[in-house]
Amino acid sequence: MGDPGGIGPEVAAGAIVHAAARREARFVVFGDGAALNRAAAAMRVADGWEACVGRGVAPGGVVVVDEQAPVAATPPEPSEVGGRASMRWVERAITAALRPAGDADHADAVVTGPISKQAWAMAGFGRFPGHTELFAQRCGSKRWAMMFVSPRLRVILATTHVPLLAVGSHLTTARVLETIELGAQACVRLGVASPRVAVCGLNPHAGEGGLLGDEDDRLIAPAIAAAAAQGIRASGPHPADTIFAAAVRGRHDLVVAMYHDQGLIPVKLLARDEAVNLTVGLPIVRTSPDHGTAYDIAGQGMADAGSMLAAIELALTLARVRANDY
Numbered sequence: 001m002g003d004p005g006g007i008g009p010e011v012a013a014g015a016i017v018h019a020a021a022r023r024e025a026r027f028v029v030f031g032d033g034a035a036l037n038r039a040a041a042a043m044r045v046a047d048g049w050e051a052c053v054g055r056g057v058a059p060g061g062v063v064v065v066d067e068q069a070p071v072a073a074t075p076p077e078p079s080e081v082g083g084r085a086s087m088r089w090v091e092r093a094i095t096a097a098l099r100p101a102g103d104a105d106h107a108d109a110v111v112t113g114p115i116s117k118q119a120w121a122m123a124g125f126g127r128f129p130g131h132t133e134l135f136a137q138r139c140g141s142k143r144w145a146m147m148f149v150s151p152r153l154r155v156i157l158a159t160t161h162v163p164l165l166a167v168g169s170h171l172t173t174a175r176v177l178e179t180i181e182l183g184a185q186a187c188v189r190l191g192v193a194s195p196r197v198a199v200c201g202l203n204p205h206a207g208e209g210g211l212l213g214d215e216d217d218r219l220i221a222p223a224i225a226a227a228a229a230q231g232i233r234a235s236g237p238h239p240a241d242t243i244f245a246a247a248v249r250g251r252h253d254l255v256v257a258m259y260h261d262q263g264l265i266p267v268k269l270l271a272r273d274e275a276v277n278l279t280v281g282l283p284i285v286r287t288s289p290d291h292g293t294a295y296d297i298a299g300q301g302m303a304d305a306g307s308m309l310a311a312i313e314l315a316l317t318l319a320r321v322r323a324n325d326y
Contacts, residue, residue, distance in 0.1 A: 001031025002113020005074040006293025007303040009039035014305030030089035033066040042301035083119030109285035109315035129161035144281030150271030156183035176223035198252035199236030273306035
């Protein structure tokens with residue numbers, strides 16, 4: 001459900017009542033039942049779910065797994081109680097996804113509501129900068145990346161939640177190469193048979209031949225060459241200020257961005273409330289809406305559930321692909 005003080009309960013309530021989605025999947029919400037009911041009232045949607053205390057999944061419909069640890073008074077701001085609750089719920093979801101397929105409590109996919117990194121830190125979980133890093137650690141994944149999928153643009157990040165001044169120290173040729181590989185593989189799973197992958201430069205004008213930094217030629221270009229040698233249709237490094245427009249016009253199927261805001265600014269500008277955050281490289285399916293907790297509008301029924309619904313639909317698609325692989 002995400003942070004109970006944010007809009008997670010509202011976008012969850014708004015998305016899971018969508019009739020088309022509910023015909024295709026059985027939903028289990030790890031969260032606080034009272035918060036979800038209040039969210040349904042704020043969003044003016046019927047609840048349509050039943051509560052279940054602790055372990056257990058009903059054979060159909062929507063179940064809220066509520067551990068009777070009420071968080072009804074959680075304020076719309078980062079808080080220790082919100083951080084602790086949202087961490088507990090996502091841990092339960094990861095556990096369900098990692099259960100064997102034949103287990104009654106197995107989950108085919110996980111869709112996560114937005115959390116507050118500050119709240120996680122307040123609750124003692126600051127070693128995880130976000131969901132992506134937590135999922136990678138819990139799943140034992142050595143190769144993983146954050147990818148964003150929208151109707152007009154797909155973007156994958158070579159680095160995730162690191163300070164801007166530290167990006168250069170996190171970039172290596174190996175890391176850029178594995179991001180290209182993971183992104184190309186994800187595109188294939190999404191139905192793009194031979195994806196065209198455009199790789200951003202790190203510096204303005206992709207380094208301008210070394211005049212504006214040597215990382216583009218020294219680190220990024222060799223990764224692109226190695227990917228191309230594997231048969232991946234990778235190109236670049238491209239200046240980041242022009243390559244996204246080319247991708248939107250259909251010239252590229254995926255853009256590899258070097259750092260968080262380089263990739264997320266165009267995604268959120270062009271596809272806000274449509275884009276989906278997808279963690280690639282995991283042994284399980286995990287998606288998320290592309291927005292945060294939005295404490296400033298939480299509880300007011302103003303939240304747009306579009307990105308959460310898109311995250312659910314993408315999770316369904318990937319769960320089907322994964323099922324067909326086995």
